[in-house]
Amino acid sequence: MATATLTIDLDAIAANWRALDRLSRAEVQTAAVVKADAYGLGLTRVARTLAQAGARRFFVAFAEEGAAVRQALGPGPQIAVLSGHMSGDTGMIQDLDLTPMLNSLEQITRHLEALPGHPFGVQLDTGMNRLGVDMPEWEAVAPILIDAGPELLMSHLACADDPDHPLNAAQLKAFHAMTDGSGLPRSLAATGGILLGPRYHFDLTRPGVGLYGGLPFEAAQPVVTLSLPVIQTREVAPGETVGYGCSWTADSPALIATVAGGYADGLPRTLSNLATLWDGDTPCPLVGRVSMDLITVDITFLAEVPRVLDILGPHQTIDALADAAGTIGYEILTSLGPRYLRRYQERTQ
Numbered sequence: 428m429a430t431a432t433l434t435i436d437l438d439a440i441a442a443n444w445r446a447l448d449r450l451s452r453a454e455v456q457t458a459a460v461v462k463a464d465a466y467g468l469g470l471t472r473v474a475r476t477l478a479q480a481g482a483r484r485f486f487v488a489f490a491e492e493g494a495a496v497r498q499a500l501g502p503g504p505q506i507a508v509l510s511g512h513m514s515g516d517t518g519m520i521q522d523l524d525l526t527p528m529l530n531s532l533e534q535i536t537r538h539l540e541a542l543p544g545h546p547f548g549v550q551l552d553t554g555m556n557r558l559g560v561d562m563p564e565w566e567a568v569a570p571i572l573i574d575a576g577p578e579l580l581m582s583h584l585a586c587a588d589d590p591d592h593p594l595n596a597a598q599l600k601a602f603h604a605m606t607d608g609s610g611l612p613r614s615l616a617a618t619g620g621i622l623l624g625p626r627y628h629f630d631l632t633r634p635g636v637g638l639y640g641g642l643p644f645e646a647a648q649p650v651v652t653l654s655l656p657v658i659q660t661r662e663v664a665p666g667e668t669v670g671y672g673c674s675w676t677a678d679s680p681a682l683i684a685t686v687a688g689g690y691a692d693g694l695p696r697t698l699s700n701l702a703t704l705w706d707g708d709t710p711c712p713l714v715g716r717v718s719m720d721l722i723t724v725d726i727t728f729l730a731e732v733p734r735v736l737d738i739l740g741p742h743q744t745i746d747a748l749a750d751a752a753g754t755i756g757y758e759i760l761t762s763l764g765p766r767y768l769r770r771y772q773e774r775t776q
């Protein structure tokens with residue numbers, strides 16, 4: 428079989444959630460962000476694992492994703508929708524008991540008119556300039572809106588992965604200015620914000636990438652292993668080239684393994700001639716270009732031809748691979764292709 432295997436360690440996801448939960452005081456709730464199919468790892472399995480670990484609140488990007496979480500978890504857990512209440516979402520928000528995080532005066536009006544009394548939160552823009560109600564708008568609507576009883580006031584940090592960035596303190600200050608005295612539950616921190624310390628935790632934290640083994644949560648347990656089967660090997664003489672565009676030339680006799688996996692599977696083409704694959708503990712360089720379904724690897728120095736080579740695993744995290752590709756671990760995870768055979772590992776019940 429030429430299908431690569433993506434192994435997802437659900438126990439590691441649960442352990443990462445517990446570890447992030449322990450970083451804040453006991454009275455601070457820890458939610459779980461499961462947008463984009465739980466960062467590419469499979470929403471249903473991941474959401475159930477996190478609910479079992481103790482998560483009671485889940486964040487998604489869109490109402491449709493929220494519907495999938497409700498289907499996976501049933502009634503009970505709160506499901507917050509970061510894009511808020513878009514036109515066309517009303518039925519889903521009501522029927523599946525989703526909690527939109529309202530982002531604008533338009534959304535606030537839509538929600539209060541369409542679903543009076545239905546739970547909502549408000550996302551405030553404290554300086555990221557992406558989503559949320561800004562300061563002047565908030566000053567205008569806060570008195571009315573606070574009476575309507577939002578379940579959460581939240582904002583998002585733009586530079587939390589850089590603890591020394593001055594925008595962190597500026598956003599913290601703006602968030603206090605907008606929410607102090609409201610008496611409502613508040614949330615500012617995603618994974619990076621949790622690591623900035625207790626001043627950033629408020630009542631609820633919202634980790635995403637740290638659950639899935641990514642930076643900036645350095646203490647995370649790795650979650651994914653990606654093993655690519657070797658389809659064929661070829662001896663290459665000095666001076667011969669490998670792959671499209673002749674971008675790699677052997678300077679001595681080489682044994683090249685052609686393995687299943689390419690840019691159509693989320694292995695960026697920018698990894699050409701840069702990535703490392705692993706045979707157990709032995710690193711083997713990717714040589715030549717990444718093509719759509721295949722990559723080529725120099726295995727000259729291995730004692731035998733391996734059945735598979737790993738491109739993600741204990742020796743190479745999503746962030747190490749992302750570095751080689753010139754991107755971030757988030758993008759490696761959410762690009763993981765639909766062609767992989769997915770194996771979920773779960774030791775505990």
Ligand SMILES: *Cc1c(COP(=O)(O)O)cnc(C)c1O
Pocket residue numbers: 460462509582583616617618619633634635636637
């Ligand atoms: C994606 C996202 C998160 C989770 O961020 P991580 O960096 O993955 O922990 C939290 N809050 C909002 C608003 C987001 O968009």
